Amino acid sequence: MSRIYFDNIAATRVDDEVLNAMIPFFTQNYAVASSIFSHEDGIVVQEALENARAFILNKLNAKDYKCVFTSSPTESNNLALKGVCFAKKAGNIVISKIENLPIINIAKNLQKKGFEIRYVGVNEKGYVNLDELESLIDENTILVSIQHVNQEIGTLQDIGKIGYICKQKNCLYHADATFSFPFFDIDLSKLNIDLLTIGSHTYYGPKGASALIVRNSVEIEPLIDGGYQEYNLRGGMQNIPAIVGMQKAIEIFNKDTFNYIKSLKDYFLEKIKQIPHIRINSPLDSSHPGIANVTFLYIEGESLTLRLNLRGVSVITGSACFSKSLEASHVLLSCGLSHELAHGSIRFSFGKFNTFDEIDKTIEYLKEDVAFLRRLSPLYKEG
Amino acid sequence: MANVPYSKKVMDLFLNPKNLGEIENPDAQATEGSPACGDMVQLQLKVNKDTHIIEDIKFKSFGCASNIATASIITEIAKGKTIEEAKSLKYSQVVDELGGCPQLKFTVQFWLFNR
Numbered sequence: 288m289s290r291i292y293f294d295n296i297a298a299t300r301v302d303d304e305v306l307n308a309m310i311p312f313f314t315q316n317y318a319v320a321s322s323i324f325s326h327e328d329g330i331v332v333q334e335a336l337e338n339a340r341a342f343i344l345n346k347l348n349a350k351d352y353k354c355v356f357t358s359s360p361t362e363s364n365n366l367a368l369k370g371v372c373f374a375k376k377a378g379n380i381v382i383s384k385i386e387n388l389p390i391i392n393i394a395k396n397l398q399k400k401g402f403e404i405r406y407v408g409v410n411e412k413g414y415v416n417l418d419e420l421e422s423l424i425d426e427n428t429i430l431v432s433i434q435h436v437n438q439e440i441g442t443l444q445d446i447g448k449i450g451y452i453c454k455q456k457n458c459l460y461h462a463d464a465t466f467s468f469p470f471f472d473i474d475l476s477k478l479n480i481d482l483l484t485i486g487s488h489t490y491y492g493p494k495g496a497s498a499l500i501v502r503n504s505v506e507i508e509p510l511i512d513g514g515y516q517e518y519n520l521r522g523g524m525q526n527i528p529a530i531v532g533m534q535k536a537i538e539i540f541n542k543d544t545f546n547y548i549k550s551l552k553d554y555f556l557e558k559i560k561q562i563p564h565i566r567i568n569s570p571l572d573s574s575h576p577g578i579a580n581v582t583f584l585y586i587e588g589e590s591l592t593l594r595l596n597l598r599g600v601s602v603i604t605g606s607a608c609f610s611k612s613l614e615a616s617h618v619l620l621s622c623g624l625s626h627e628l629a630h631g632s633i634r635f636s637f638g639k640f641n642t643f644d645e646i647d648k649t650i651e652y653l654k655e656d657v658a659f660l661r662r663l664s665p666l667y668k669e670g
Numbered sequence: 671m672a673n674v675p676y677s678k679k680v681m682d683l684f685l686n687p688k689n690l691g692e693i694e695n696p697d698a699q700a701t702e703g704s705p706a707c708g709d710m711v712q713l714q715l716k717v718n719k720d721t722h723i724i725e726d727i728k729f730k731s732f733g734c735a736s737n738i739a740t741a742s743i744i745t746e747i748a749k750g751k752t753i754e755e756a757k758s759l760k761y762s763q764v765v766d767e768l769g770g771c772p773q774l775k776f777t778v779q780f781w782l783f784n785r
Contacts (some may be wrong), residue, residue: 291718336745476684587708589734591686593674606734607708627705663690663738665712 291600293643295489296438296466296578299335299439301532302491308535309493320516320525332527339534343498347468348481349370349475355499358524361389363484363499366521366625367461368393370507370579371430371482372402381401383415387438388633390463391617396431407433411623412570413442417452423455424575431460435467439509439605439618439634440569441578443467450479459505465489465497469540470576481505487529490638491639496529544639549576551646552638558650561576562657564667568619568632577637580605580619583629583653586660591633594656600649605632675767687738688747691728709733711741714747722752740785743767 292300310337318337321329322417336653357363368390372380380584382394384406394404405423409415415433424431431453438442446462453460461482466475468485475483482505485494501507501520513522549637556579559565568580583591588604595602625631635649661667674681696714703710710733716726727749729743743764748756 449717585732587733587737589686590738593735596674597685625706626708630705630708663687663730664732665710666732 288468290600291641291649293635293637293641293645293649294603295641296575296599296634296636297603298488298494298595299491299638300640300659301493302536302539305532305535309528309532312531315534316527329430331439332466335531336525336527339530343485344500346428347473347475348477348498349500351476351503353503353520355501355520356530357497357499358495358519358526360463360484360486363462363497364389365393366499366507367482367484367501368397368432369510370520371459371461371505372397372400373508374506375429377401378427379405379425381407381420381423381431382403382431383407383409383433385409385413385437385439385442386434387463387465390432390434390663402429403427404428408615409442409621410536413437413440413618413622414451414570415444415447417445418458420449421452421456422514424452428456430456432463433457433460434463434465435471435473436464436575437618438466439578439616440580440622441466441469442570443573445479445480445577446473453481454479457500463504468577469537470545475500487504487533487536490536490540493529493532495526496533498533508579531535545576547639548637551641551643552577552579554636554643555579555635555646555650558646559653561650562654566628568622568624568628579637580632581635582624583657584628584631584633584659586657587630588632590660591631591656594660595649598652598656600652603634604636606630611663675692676702676735676739678693678785679767679769680735683739683742683751683768684735687742689728689742689749690730692730693726702735705732709737711737713741717753722754724751724756725738735739740764 290618308500316332317334318328320333323330344352344354359365375385380394380402398404407420407423433444433449435446450460459481462480463484465484465486466489467492469595481498482501485498488494494617507520509520511522516522516525556567559581566582568582587607592604605619605661607613608613615626619629619632672725687751691712693716697717698715701712705756710731712730720740727745729737729741747759
């Protein structure tokens, strides 16, 4: 029995076209990307690497930027925050309360090293409080890091306005676009973004590829020393097959894919209303086309995800029981949800390989499983 | 069955909990935990006044699979024992009955048990 995979924000399947583009770089063009003074095998690979680099910079309309390839968005985020902070030596950085865990933990680490961390709050749907942001930035602010799209509820921030505030205040702006690009276009010639993280594995590209796009004028200290690769900013052999795959995944992503995914989410949000006592935690507008975060009142998330898992449906929950830290979702709590509402939350993230039929089946499972767990619950009174 | 980090016994109780429900006019009731914690159990007992034997015990719970299975097995172990015998139950006995539990879930159970 094939499973129903609704965890596409964690990772997607690799598209066949992407896989086909990658395979020659495992079996034929497998040399290390070399300088122009190298042998033919290395030069061919070097060309593919530079091709990918130029393609990405062009797609982002990034003039006077570097495209530094790394192994993952987490690594790119490390390079962005630590790279900038270590170059500046002291000061404060401002991040949103709902950043993905890597940014939160990098910031905590920087705090131990003497940098001050300031957190800007969000409203109940996850939108950053721009007035508060402005008040938090001062002459000692090195960097603002605020994500483009939120990984749990899908909120789409106004990176244009955020960039503008940072420009007025004369501080750097890093945007984690792991979950937004290329669903949403990013034109760096029109936005004031100094550093941008992009991924690969949420839009049918492979894991193991990411890029940090950095404005040429921004000084960053490398974290990984090596053999002069990546502008001497990130040592280590580049994952050429993954980078080629990433490029192909960007090439094939289009508006039709975006619209199809959104139609799945809209269909789901319509049908889920058949279940009483729910709260839609995701904003309906200005959000990721595939993320629907829903709280089912009176029951706990892990017991629901486990029941769905046994039915063959893969989703995740913001409940404390599910996380390695045993803490409820910091995103939902920052949006002002009570612990109870956070514990009862489930994230459904749809992708282009999902079908309406899968949603129909899941809704039926949910009706049964939610009813069962509510019968178990001391919080639920029927009628 | 899908790969799960729980024993067969825990999964069985999670899907088919025993002694689920409420008792009308219970002789004793306890509610521990809260939805804020993500773990909550309500126990209701009917106790024979003369023999102190727990004649009936029912539970309701809000929580993960560990929570539900633990609450269920507690009612199974306690039923038919006297109040005094039930009080002397050890947490480790429950874990053994359940066939073990994922390391992380000990917090959940341990907390549940030491109330």
